[in-house]
Amino acid sequence: MKSKISQKAPIGTNRRQFLKKSALTSMAMMLGTDIVFGHNLPTGMSIIGLEEISASLPGKDGRMTILNDRPINAETPPYLLDDKITPGEMFFVRNNGVPPVEIDVNSWTLTIGGESAQKEIVFTLAELKSKFKQYTYQLTLECGGNGRKEFNPPAKGNQWGLGAVGCAEWTGVRLKDVLEEAGVKPDAVYIGYYGADTHLSGDPDKDPISRGVPINKAMEEESMIAWAMNGEDIPMLNGHPLRLVFGGWPASCSGKWLNKIVIRNKVHDGVKMVGQAYRVPCDAVEPGDKVSDEDMCIIESMPVKSLITFPKTGGMISLNDKLPMRGHAWAGDNIVSKVEYSIDFGATWKPCKMTNPVNRHAWQHFEATVPFPKVGYYEVWAKATDDNGTSQPMILPGWNPKGYLNNACHRIAIKVNK
Ligand SMILES: Nc1nc2c(c(=O)[nH]1)N[C@H]1C(S)=C(S)[C@@H](COP(=O)(O)O)O[C@H]1N2
Numbered sequence: 403m404k405s406k407i408s409q410k411a412p413i414g415t416n417r418r419q420f421l422k423k424s425a426l427t428s429m430a431m432m433l434g435t436d437i438v439f440g441h442n443l444p445t446g447m448s449i450i451g452l453e454e455i456s457a458s459l460p461g462k463d464g465r466m467t468i469l470n471d472r473p474i475n476a477e478t479p480p481y482l483l484d485d486k487i488t489p490g491e492m493f494f495v496r497n498n499g500v501p502p503v504e505i506d507v508n509s510w511t512l513t514i515g516g517e518s519a520q521k522e523i524v525f526t527l528a529e530l531k532s533k534f535k536q537y538t539y540q541l542t543l544e545c546g547g548n549g550r551k552e553f554n555p556p557a558k559g560n561q562w563g564l565g566a567v568g569c570a571e572w573t574g575v576r577l578k579d580v581l582e583e584a585g586v587k588p589d590a591v592y593i594g595y596y597g598a599d600t601h602l603s604g605d606p607d608k609d610p611i612s613r614g615v616p617i618n619k620a621m622e623e624e625s626m627i628a629w630a631m632n633g634e635d636i637p638m639l640n641g642h643p644l645r646l647v648f649g650g651w652p653a654s655c656s657g658k659w660l661n662k663i664v665i666r667n668k669v670h671d672g673v674k675m676v677g678q679a680y681r682v683p684c685d686a687v688e689p690g691d692k693v694s695d696e697d698m699c700i701i702e703s704m705p706v707k708s709l710i711t712f713p714k715t716g717g718m719i720s721l722n723d724k725l726p727m728r729g730h731a732w733a734g735d736n737i738v739s740k741v742e743y744s745i746d747f748g749a750t751w752k753p754c755k756m757t758n759p760v761n762r763h764a765w766q767h768f769e770a771t772v773p774f775p776k777v778g779y780y781e782v783w784a785k786a787t788d789d790n791g792t793s794q795p796m797i798l799p800g801w802n803p804k805g806y807l808n809n810a811c812h813r814i815a816i817k818v819n820k
């Protein structure tokens with residue numbers, strides 16, 4: 403009897419060439435540039451990619467993972483997020499367009515307008531700093547697409563792993579105070595932002611992004627117009643000299659290089675507010691389903707999630723020792739009420755010690771000391787639960803066409819030796 407394999411025609415050179423060419427084309431597309439000696443790449447071998455080309459982002463740690471450079475997108479490996487407050491050099495970068503090149507802090511202005519503003523006003527940075535009371539809050543920002551790379555069928559867009567999240571200490575003024583100076587008409591329902599970055603096409607009439615939040619989120623005490631991160635100027639790539647910060651909501655709401663806010667009498671209809679951007683199916687769908695725009699709902703508060711920031715995945719430990727592990731947990735507008743860990747693939751869970759948030763929308767810290775019963779391979783999983791009783795799923799949560807809101811449990815690998 404002939405085996406199935408021997409009946410198959412051998413793959414001819416042409417076919418192999420074709421496979422190689424299309425693979426190269428797609429690799430080059432991901433890079434946004436040519437792979438100059440690509441024709442020499444041995445068949446079946448793929449390129450390392452930009453993950454290793456990392457030292458070049460201004461103001462950023464060289465160990466950040468660069469996803470692409472036009473626009474610039476970079477995430478933070480979990481072990482670099484171990485600080486309680488994320489340093490500027492480690493804070494992830496998500497750009498939709500080209501950041502402004504020259505920033506003149508002295509001539510920078512912020513305009514408040516829109517149909518639901520009583521009047522249009524323009525502030526210089528100096529006026530913002532002197533006219534309003536200043537506040538400092540720790541606020542968590544997470545890109546709505548963080549974790550996208552796990553979804554199957556895959557979603558287009560940045561293939562974020564775990565690190566499009568950070569919690570910094572932001573200083574600035576309350577958005578509410580500034581909006582009230584312009585006067586908020588009773589028919590106001592939303593605010594929208596505009597920034598000084600430009601569209602990738604170079605077309606000055608196109609915005610790279612212009613999103614916003616409902617007026618009640620805008621009027622919260624912790625909703626800020628910030629000029630400082632961790633007591634210093636906001637890093638260039640994170641929106642210097644001015645940005646919005648809405649902790650707990652998709653970070654896409656938090657406009658960088660902020661120069662205009664509009665108070666709207668309808669849901670803001672800027673770029674990436676409409677269509678399917680930053681929206682998920684209002685009701686669960688089957689993986690791979692097409693969903694019409696009307697059946698997609700705007701993402702608001704982000705779901706409960708946690709990240710193990712120590713140890714780095716892949717650690718080894720002796721059976722005589724216990725493993726100290728720690729990390730952060732956050733839950734959008736909610737508070738995290740417990741974090742548990744498992745070393746048996748989720749069969750049983752043990753409690754972690756946990757802190758309260760220093761203020762609303764700040765991430766919380768957890769830790770545990772983990773004993774292992776015998777030598778071997780383990781995974782340590784962490785699972786957070788919010789104050790509504792909602793927990794992180796152990797496997798992927800609801801598939802959605804754009805790959806948002808993956809809050810599955812974070813897992814790290816540990817080998818226990820004699
Ligand atoms: N002006 C402007 N604001 C922006 C963006 C942008 O491209 N331009 N990206 C948004 C998105 S999608 C995210 S996730 C956050 C990322 O903030 P960060 O780069 O400081 O981490 O900024 C938001 N604000």
Ligand SMILES: [Mo]
Binds near residue numbers: 496546547653654
């Ligand atoms: Mo984002």
